[in-house]
Amino acid sequence: MESIALKYRPKVFDDLVGQDTISKTLSNSIKSGKIYHSYLFYGPRGCGKTSTARILAKALNCHSPVKQDPCNKCISCKEISAGNSIDVVEIDAASYTQVQNIRDVIIDNVNLSPSRDKYRIYILDEVHMLSNNAFNALLKTIEEPPDHAVFILATTEINKVPLTIISRCQTFRFKPIPDRIMLKRLEEICDKENIKYEGRALELIVNFSGGAMRDSLSILEKIASFSQNRITPANVSEILGYPPSEIIDNLSSALLSKNISEIHSIFNKINDEGIDPVLVLKELRNYFSRCFLAKNGLEELKNIPDLNPFIFVKLSRKINRIIEEIKYSDNLSLMAETFLYTVIDTTVDLDAIIKRIDSINSKDVNEENNFQGQLKKTSDKAEPNTRDDSFKGLWNKLLTSILKDSFPLYNVLLSSDISLDNDKIIINANNEFESSIVLKNLPLIEKNLSNNSSKKYAIEIGIKKKIKNEVLKNTDVVEKNDDLSSFKLRDLRDFDETFPEYNKIKKIFGSDIVKFTREK
Ligand SMILES: [Zn+2]
Missing domain, CATH: 3.40.50.300 (P-loop containing nucleotide triphosphate hydrolases)
Structure with missing residues (x-):
């Protein structure tokens, strides 16, 4: 034939x-x-x-x-x-x-x-x-x-x-053939060839072909012969290694709720079922882009998460960058997963933060003091919680060399609470999954410590206590924390990673700080 x-x-x-x-x-x-x-x-x-x-x-x-x-x-x-x-x-x-x-x-x-x-x-x-x-x-x-x-x-x-x-x-x-034209052509051909199809299945084929008509026809043919002329989203996924839509749904909600262990178990499933991790990222990116368009009334999409639309743009852009970065990696799935953890902070909703800051502002002084107290004990710090400057220096050196060896570990350490109790380093990670990453990499941490210091340290690994009021009031950051006495002396334009509260502020806003202005 x-x-x-x-x-x-x-x-x-x-x-x-x-x-x-x-x-x-x-x-x-x-x-x-x-x-x-x-x-x-x-x-x-x-x-x-x-x-x-x-x-x-x-x-x-x-x-x-x-x-x-x-x-x-x-x-x-x-x-x-x-x-x-x-x-x-x-x-x-x-x-x-x-x-x-x-x-x-x-x-x-x-x-x-x-x-x-x-x-x-x-x-x-x-x-x-x-x-x-x-x-x-x-x-x-x-x-x-x-x-x-x-x-x-x-x-x-x-x-x-x-x-x-x-x-x-x-x-x-010659321009890539627009999706709707390819879709129409596939529908015509299916009708002529007596191939039964679901619209969503043909859309997947069109997506996969990236504007190449010839590719879409050979895929259509392959799936038709594999599935006795019934083209459904499930058998398109099967043949192309395409992620089924529930994988994208689950992954996007895990990402938005910052559920690292859920993301990890979704990736286990992706590996078990032989789904292409790059296609997963591409679909996830497209999903967030469509959320943005839908929020602005430019596309139909149900159940859009209730977030500031620009968060979707940021997510989509960051995921696109990851796709570029891992293109030539020898372990696509692991890189796709770990790099995805780096976009988690993007999901911080600025609107919600501003609302919460406003509500903290309106509370009475007593409450504010309590909040301060909590903050001191439990706030996220990339900088070790100690007055021992030589240890801070040692820890920074360690982070720099770990960045070269293990990006996931670096990322976890950066968001963990680090404190020093005599010669014991206490690492409190965000959750169980992250603490297991630290535990797995303990030899790497020990090696780096002994490379950079003659002193012997014991290491204790734990999980951070949950913080109720995790959002800082802006003035807390700049005036009331005693670590910050030097702040007022500095020209704010010099604000950079060496500034003690840099990572804290970065955490709140979920992105790099490009410009800082002083309010008069
Ligand atoms: Zn002729």
Whole structure:
């Protein structure tokens, strides 16, 4: 049986899905007999460059064209479709990079008249792969081509094609095919082929194909044959390693509620079921972007978490950065999981904080004093809670070297309470999961301690006590904490990581502090 991708490959200009301008321009130029000697098609993969090149070649050499379209029935059309026409040479430039190849295949033959058809046509796919010398040799031919020669160059990387070549070609930019157009095309094909489908399943295929029609057709075919012509979200997930929607739902709520152990167990499931962790991050990113759009009434989405819309933008952006960062990692799942912990602070809702700060402001002085007391005992500190400056220095050195060895451990230590009791270091982590990370990495911590200090330390690992009023009042930070006496002497523009309360303030606002202004 003919494959779906082959069967539905575009055959005439009107078939070119999503590239209307290009197909109109080309067919009009054929109608008016205005043929160029060199064309350059560029754009992402799978959006119709090669198909367009073949339709153009057929239209030029067809023995009985139907208006400006090829007939697809004559010997020339049939041979071009099968890739064995005597007058149309298709070259994958990736395997013909050397200048000698270009001489042998093109330059030595281009002046010979076509054997049977009107034009001698060269289709050079992935033309950016040619060497400089090969490009130079080609340039001379393109500059003064014989009347019967037509070059159709195609590339995904226009920036690697010399300007001298580009400037001598009619260039056409192919855009990725919009999702809705791909979706409509898949629906049409399913209907014609008697394939039963759920809309959401086709959406997943379109998402996965990233604007490449050809990819979406081969995926559709694969899933149709695997599932006896019933395309459901579940079997698309299965074949593509695509995360089922409940994974994204659960992961987003675990992230928003800062539930680290839940995130960890979701990732265990992702690994067990062979789901692609990068696809998980991509879907999560898309989900948060859609939440933002929905909050602004630009998209329909149910059950959007009740947060400031800009938190969704931040989350989406940070997750996108993680996708970029882990791209070449040798352990995608572990990196996806641990890096995700770094976005947890983003979920702090500024609106809620301001409301809580306001409510603290309105309370009486006594209560405020109590709050202060609590704060001293239990607030989050990246800086060890001790007056021993040499230990603070040692701990900072340790953090720096641990950052190189283990990012997850570094992250956990940064948000743990560290205190010193004689020669005992007490590390109180945020929760059980984080304390297990510290425990697992105890040898690493001990090694770093003994590298940086001759003194022997014992280490005790615990979990922080829950703080009821975890939000600081802004004036608490700058005036009432006795660690901060130096604050007033400093120019606020110098505010940076060395400032004692930097990490505390950073924690409240959940992001880097870029600018600090003094209120008069
Ligand atoms: Zn024909």
